[in-house]
Amino acid sequence: xxxxxxxxxxxxxxxxxxxxxxxxxxxxxxxxxxxxxxxxxxxxxxxxxxxxxxxxxxxxxxxxxxxxxxxxxxxxxxxxxxxxxxxxxxxxxxxxxxxxxxxxxxxxxxxxxxxxxxxxxxxxxxxxxxxxxxxxxxxxxxxxxxxxxxxxxxxxxxxxxxxxxxxxxxxxxxxxxxxxxxxxxxxxxxxxxxxxxxxxxxxxxxxxxxxxx
Amino acid sequence: xxxxxxxxxxxxxxxxxxxxxxxxxxxxxxxxxxxxxxxxxxxxxxxxxxxxxxxxxxxxxxxxxxxxxxxxxxxxxxxxxxxxxxxxxxxxxxxxxxxxxxxxxxxxxxxxxxxxxxxxxxxxxxxxxxxxxxxxxxxxxxxxxxxxxxxxxxxxxxxxxxxxxxxxxxxxxxxxxxxxx
Numbered sequence: 001x002x003x004x005x006x007x008x009x010x011x012x013x014x015x016x017x018x019x020x021x022x023x024x025x026x027x028x029x030x031x032x033x034x035x036x037x038x039x040x041x042x043x044x045x046x047x048x049x050x051x052x053x054x055x056x057x058x059x060x061x062x063x064x065x066x067x068x069x070x071x072x073x074x075x076x077x078x079x080x081x082x083x084x085x086x087x088x089x090x091x092x093x094x095x096x097x098x099x100x101x102x103x104x105x106x107x108x109x110x111x112x113x114x115x116x117x118x119x120x121x122x123x124x125x126x127x128x129x130x131x132x133x134x135x136x137x138x139x140x141x142x143x144x145x146x147x148x149x150x151x152x153x154x155x156x157x158x159x160x161x162x163x164x165x166x167x168x169x170x171x172x173x174x175x176x177x178x179x180x181x182x183x184x185x186x187x188x189x190x191x192x193x194x195x196x197x198x199x200x201x202x203x204x205x206x207x208x209x210x211x212x213x
Numbered sequence: 214x215x216x217x218x219x220x221x222x223x224x225x226x227x228x229x230x231x232x233x234x235x236x237x238x239x240x241x242x243x244x245x246x247x248x249x250x251x252x253x254x255x256x257x258x259x260x261x262x263x264x265x266x267x268x269x270x271x272x273x274x275x276x277x278x279x280x281x282x283x284x285x286x287x288x289x290x291x292x293x294x295x296x297x298x299x300x301x302x303x304x305x306x307x308x309x310x311x312x313x314x315x316x317x318x319x320x321x322x323x324x325x326x327x328x329x330x331x332x333x334x335x336x337x338x339x340x341x342x343x344x345x346x347x348x349x350x351x352x353x354x355x356x357x358x359x360x361x362x363x364x365x366x367x368x369x370x371x372x373x374x375x376x377x378x379x380x381x382x383x384x385x386x387x388x389x390x391x392x393x394x
Contacts, residue, residue, distance in 0.1 A: 020382055020383070021322060021382045022383035022386065023386065040322075041322055041326075041382065078344065078348055079348075080348035080349070080351075080355070082351055082354045082355045083354060085352075085354055086351075087347075087348045087349070087351055088348070089347035089348045090347075094343030094346060094347035095343065096347075097347050097350060098342075098343055098346055098359060101358050101359055103359050103363070103364065105364060105367070106339065106343075106363060106364065106367055109339060109367055110339060110340065110343045113333075113336055114340065114343075153329075153332070153333055154333065156333055156340075159333065159334055159336050159337050159340060160340050162337055163337045163338075163341045163344060164340075166337065167344040167345055167348075170341075170345065171345070171348065174260070174262055174355055175355060
């Protein structure tokens with residue numbers, strides 16, 4: 001009793017549920033380089049492009065970013081000078097002084113979003129993309145993949161970089177401010193973090209994880 | 214399907230039900246509105262330069278910039294730190310008020326996506342405070358200390374981000390009859 005459906009000779013229709021808005025979208029075969037997008041919200045449902053390439057890039061960018069993370073955390077970012085006395089800062093000094101001034105909640109928040117979350121995110125991406133690029137089936141990929149998804153929106157290095165620029169503008173009126181080498185590392189780190197997020201193809205990895213767990 | 218929920222911790226690994234998502238999000242938006250008031254009117258930090266103590270509230274800072282003739286700068290600061298947080302809370306409240314109805318669905322989904330994108334940028338003020346307190350440790354010459362307003366600001370920001378995160382776009386498209394899931 002399929003009187004309403006016209007094309008009876010075609011392949012059986014497969015409906016994909018959009019992960020973003022749960023709209024039902026008709027599946028179809030894709031030519032290389034094409035995307036299938038949700039008709040309601042534009043979310044990418046599946047693609048058939050060079051994902052392997054992008055995963056390799058994610059591996060490279062996340063490794064670079066991890067090295068930059070070490071540099072950015074060990075060299076001073078700013079130097080503030082008032083009549084001969086000066087003070088330099090690392091990312092961690094801000095957290096320590098917030099703690100000492102009696103604001104442990106704020107210190108924890110800054111520690112989480114400026115040090116812990118970015119580092120963990122990069123470690124997860126590095127591990128997952130490395131195992132996929134090398135075809136290894138190491139344990140913990142599912143867990144680290146979900147961790148990367150959750151941590152992605154809390155990876156706030158670019159925001160921290162802009163905050164440094166704003167603080168220089170503010171401090172200019174109070175004394176001498178000069179950039180230190182750490183500022184370069186923070187800037188590079190935010191660029192490589194953004195590149196990593198761009199290349200970490202979650203859609204592709206999700207399909208891979210479902211196919212061979 | 215392999216798709217763990219973001220809010221896995223609250224329910225011990227189980228995904229949140231749609232009803233609970235809506236209610237949690239609503240509660241968090243209300244909390245955000247309450248935190249908004251002390252965040253703007255209590256001092257956020259104190260800057261002491263060569264003995265002169267200067268407690269800074271967000272509104273006070275705007276007023277001061279305006280008085281010194283820097284009206285355009287005052288307008289930018291006012292927009293970024295006073296209007297935008299309120300606007301974000303209001304948009305989220307509007308999305309939640311229309312929950313279950315079928316008007317402006319497309320627009321609600323677009324705005325929700327926009328809120329998700331810009332949400333964590335509000336952390337810039339907290340980072341700014343962290344950088345300023347780090348370098349502002351020169352004793353009597355120049356010192357920067359955080360004040361209680363900053364706590365309320367952070368609380369407002371986090372409840373807003375979580376409210377946006379917990380409410381999922383598919384809830385916008387649900388039919389008004391509650392479906393058991």
